[in-house]
Amino acid sequence: MDIPSPATELVGMVQAHWTTDTICAAAELGVADVLARGPADTAELAEATGAHPPALDRLLRALATLGLCTRGPDDRWSATPLGAALRRDAPGGAHARALLTSRLWRPLWDDLTASVRTGEQACSRVNGRPLFDHLARRPELGALYDVTQRGLIDDAGARFVAAYDVPDGGAVVDLGGGTGALLRHVLAARPACRGILVDLPQVAQRAHAELAAAGVADRCDVMMGDFFEAVPGGAEVYLLSFVLHDWTDDECRALLRNVRTATGPDARVLVVEQVLPDDGPGDPGPALYDLHMLVGTGGRERTRTEYAELLADTGFRVESVTATAGPRSVIDARPVPVRRTPR
Numbered sequence: 001m002d003i004p005s006p007a008t009e010l011v012g013m014v015q016a017h018w019t020t021d022t023i024c025a026a027a028e029l030g031v032a033d034v035l036a037r038g039p040a041d042t043a044e045l046a047e048a049t050g051a052h053p054p055a056l057d058r059l060l061r062a063l064a065t066l067g068l069c070t071r072g073p074d075d076r077w078s079a080t081p082l083g084a085a086l087r088r089d090a091p092g093g094a095h096a097r098a099l100l101t102s103r104l105w106r107p108l109w110d111d112l113t114a115s116v117r118t119g120e121q122a123c124s125r126v127n128g129r130p131l132f133d134h135l136a137r138r139p140e141l142g143a144l145y146d147v148t149q150r151g152l153i154d155d156a157g158a159r160f161v162a163a164y165d166v167p168d169g170g171a172v173v174d175l176g177g178g179t180g181a182l183l184r185h186v187l188a189a190r191p192a193c194r195g196i197l198v199d200l201p202q203v204a205q206r207a208h209a210e211l212a213a214a215g216v217a218d219r220c221d222v223m224m225g226d227f228f229e230a231v232p233g234g235a236e237v238y239l240l241s242f243v244l245h246d247w248t249d250d251e252c253r254a255l256l257r258n259v260r261t262a263t264g265p266d267a268r269v270l271v272v273e274q275v276l277p278d279d280g281p282g283d284p285g286p287a288l289y290d291l292h293m294l295v296g297t298g299g300r301e302r303t304r305t306e307y308a309e310l311l312a313d314t315g316f317r318v319e320s321v322t323a324t325a326g327p328r329s330v331i332d333a334r335p336v337p338v339r340r341t342p343r
Contacts, residue, residue: 019066020106022063023063023066024098024102024106026059026063026098027099028102029051029056030049031059031069032083032086032088034048035077035079035083036079039072039074039076039078041075041077042057045060045077060077063083067083068080068082068083068086091151092151092155093149093150096144096147096151097148100148103141103144105296107126108122108126108296109292109295111125111295112294115294115295116294120298121295121296121297121298122294130298131297132200132297135202139202142202146203146206149179149242150178153241153242155326156241156324156326157181157182157184157186157241159324160185160186160241160272160324161186161189161190162325163323163324163325164324164330166189166237166270167190167193167236167237168190168193169190169192169236170194170236171193171194171234172196172237172238172239173196173231173235173238173239174186174195174197174241175198175227175238175239175240175259176241176242176243176246177197177207178199178207180195180207180214180222181210182272183197183211183220184211184214184216186239187214193237194219194220195216195219195220196222196232197222197223198232199224200224200225200226201224204223204224205222205224207222208222227255229258231258231259231261233263235267236267237268238263238267238270240259240269240272242273244271244299244307244310245273245274245293245301247297247298247299248299248300249310251299256311256313256314256315256316257314259314260314260315260316260335265335268319268334269332269334269335271307271331272329272330273302273331274286274301275301275328276301276303276306277303278303278304278305285327286301287301289301307331312336315335315336315338316333316334316335317333317336318331318333319332320332
């Protein structure tokens with residue numbers, strides 16, 4: 001058995017972006033959408049995608065080696081099940097993820113070295129404004145971001161309700177809930193619950209149609225607001241799903257203090273995030289996602305201890321940490337009673 005040298009193995013890692021860029025190019029051209037109509041030869045695909053036929057043939061050969069398409073004896077190309085997931089309308093949001101990677105994430109990752117040197121997010125350097133401000137100014141990117149989040153949270157939401165027993169009754173507030181992907185799963189699984197989705201206006205206004213399509217709009221209010229300014233009070237459950245990792249420790253404390261002000265003594269705060277191991281490097285996926293947060297928002301993935309410290313600093317104690325079937329866990333935090341000093 002030929003064992004590659006360390007240098008050869010490392011070069012393979014360095015060139016891993018070739019795979020990413022090949023798939024992103026196929027998404028930009030819409031190759032999977034054309035193949036969804038049926039097998040086609042290179043000339044037909046080139047005409048439909050506006051590509052140079054010989055160059056497109058080379059791209060298709062590369063896609064075939066990655067398992068996204070096959071070429072038949074008649075020289076006609078067909079999509080595999082993996083390649084069909086790159087269609088614009090395929091569930092899971094892979095097409096939008098590829099476009100967003102090409103148009104937004106890759107330039108930020110190109111600036112990773114500067115972020116490691118400074119500890120600052122790349123988006124402000126590259127685009128002149130923080131990520132969420134940039135998405136608001138570029139609605140076409142904001143729409144792609146919504147689709148990628150929906151695909152991500154749809155999967156995580158199903159795993160969440162299967163792993164954690166949300167009480168069936170009372171109000172569930174989803175802070176930074178986007179277009180309602182997670183809340184839809186909770187309300188579908190807990191018919192006695194009522195939901196409140198809170199997000200910035202440019203995002204929350206798109207949630208109404210999503211909630212209506214899921215048949216839960218009659219049990220869910222959508223609030224346009226900034227959770228750094230105020231959080232609706234009196235709910236039994238507060239969800240923070242893929243939210244805290246977007247922000248620095250100081251920003252997380254500011255947000256969690258607002259949540260603590262809103263929570264009653266019996267409320268629970270459920271933080272849904274990837275949890276890094278407290279010791280050892282762990283899997284590469286979460287560690288690389290941590291760097292993605294660094295360049296994208298200046299936020300970070302955290303260990304169980306780091307989340308516990310943030311929550312303790314803002315008046316909560318961690319009751320439990322429940323792993324889901326996916327890479328994320330549910331951190332169940334409860335308010336710590338406020339001790340009043342006798343006069």
